[in-house]
Amino acid sequence: MFVVMQLEDIWKKNEDYLFDEIFKTADKKDGRVVGVRHFTANTCTCKICQAHR
Numbered sequence: 001m002f003v004v005m006q007l008e009d010i011w012k013k014n015e016d017y018l019f020d021e022i023f024k025t026a027d028k029k030d031g032r033v034v035g036v037r038h039f040t041a042n043t044c045t046c047k048i049c050q051a052h053r
């Protein structure tokens with residue numbers, strides 16, 4: 001779960017530019033990011049959860 005832990009770290013530090021870099025290179029299918037997922041409450045508004053809606 002290295003990737004997940006790394007993402008958590010970036011979120012905590014609010015390093016948006018780094019997050020965008022990772023998000024950009026994540027697997028995409030039909031415009032949705034399928035390679036990165038964030039498992040949390042349905043109300044989460046982070047970029048990953050928004051992309052999965």
Ligand SMILES: [Zn+2]
Pocket residue numbers: 038039040044045046047048049050
């Ligand atoms: Zn989220």
